[in-house]
Amino acid sequence: MSTELKKSQLESQILEDIETADHPSQFELGSDYAVLILRLPEVGEEGLSIVSHAFVVKEGACYRFDRNLKELARTGSLKDLHDYLDEKTDRLLKAIQRYHYEIENLEESLYDGSLPKDFMQRWITYKKDVSLIHRLMFHATLAFELFIRYQKKHADFDQLEYADLMEHMGRIRDLSKSAMEKLDNLYDFYRAKVDERMNRNMYWLTIISAIFLPLTLVTGFFGMNTGGLPYTDDPHGTFKVVILSLVLEALFLIPFFIMNSQKTKKFKLRFKRER
Numbered sequence: 001m002s003t004e005l006k007k008s009q010l011e012s013q014i015l016e017d018i019e020t021a022d023h024p025s026q027f028e029l030g031s032d033y034a035v036l037i038l039r040l041p042e043v044g045e046e047g048l049s050i051v052s053h054a055f056v057v058k059e060g061a062c063y064r065f066d067r068n069l070k071e072l073a074r075t076g077s078l079k080d081l082h083d084y085l086d087e088k089t090d091r092l093l094k095a096i097q098r099y100h101y102e103i104e105n106l107e108e109s110l111y112d113g114s115l116p117k118d119f120m121q122r123w124i125t126y127k128k129d130v131s132l133i134h135r136l137m138f139h140a141t142l143a144f145e146l147f148i149r150y151q152k153k154h155a156d157f158d159q160l161e162y163a164d165l166m167e168h169m170g171r172i173r174d175l176s177k178s179a180m181e182k183l184d185n186l187y188d189f190y191r192a193k194v195d196e197r198m199n200r201n202m203y204w205l206t207i208i209s210a211i212f213l214p215l216t217l218v219t220g221f222f223g224m225n226t227g228g229l230p231y232t233d234d235p236h237g238t239f240k241v242v243i244l245s246l247v248l249e250a251l252f253l254i255p256f257f258i259m260n261s262q263k264t265k266k267f268k269l270r271f272k273r274e275r
Contacts, residue, residue, distance in 0.1 A: 005033070005056060005063050005072055018054040018065050025139040027146040033058035036147045038140050040088060041133045043095035048129045050136065055081060060156050078151065082161050089168045096175045099130055103179055107186055115193060127183050134176035141169045214248035
């Protein structure tokens with residue numbers, strides 16, 4: 001029969017680790033007890049937060065450090081500890097699945113040809129959250145694996161239940177990594193779409209500039225306040241200048257369209273060969 005565990009019975013270094021709210025996930029051994037610190041992400045109504053859980057296991061009895069009371073509160077047996085962590089991981093597993101669903105919706109919007117105005121804001125939020133979840137779960141699974149290896153020697157330790165809990169934690173870690181990779185690919189696709197739209201806009205701006213370039217040249221030339229300009233005294237001077245402008249436009253635009261038509265034909269031929 002185990003007695004109640006007090007903070008005064010813990011080594012000072014271990015007690016300091018337990019009381020530190022931002023201590024990373026870690027498994028430690030005391031004189032006659034084991035300490036498991038899990039820094040886990042939690043998704044609530046206000047977004048993603050980080051909560052540090054500290055547990056002390058002695059003679060099969062489990063204690064959780066209450067950060068509000070600053071005391072160790074007995075939670076029961078190893079089975080109770082499993083149930084407590086299982087509830088946390090189930091919630092987190094559902095949360096990371098929601099992240100995947102939202103990322104897939106964002107991906108579908110890009111594949112449909114639309115660029116959401118809030119894409120970068122949403123992308124940064126998802127990237128920050130899933131990166132944090134992956135980082136926290138990576139360290140948490142390492143500490144929890146050491147805890148399971150140590151507790152295997154106890155008769156009341158249910159290896160099957162804890163192995164299932166370990167599998168859930170590993171799945172959360174892997175799903176968050178998968179979400180990170182999907183977000184990276186999504187960003188590359190988004191940048192390609194943005195660059196394509198920008199290139200298309202620059203293409204049309206170039207055509208517009210090309211159309212007005214000969215006109216600007218002719219207007220600037222005949223608009224000079226100097227003597228000896230051609231067609232100054234010619235009654236049909238304006239008509240001749242218009243004809244000259246059209247000829248210059250044709251000389252400039254015809255080669256331009258011929259070069260683009262050749263590129264279009266080459267692209268179509270290559271596309272047919274690939275098919």
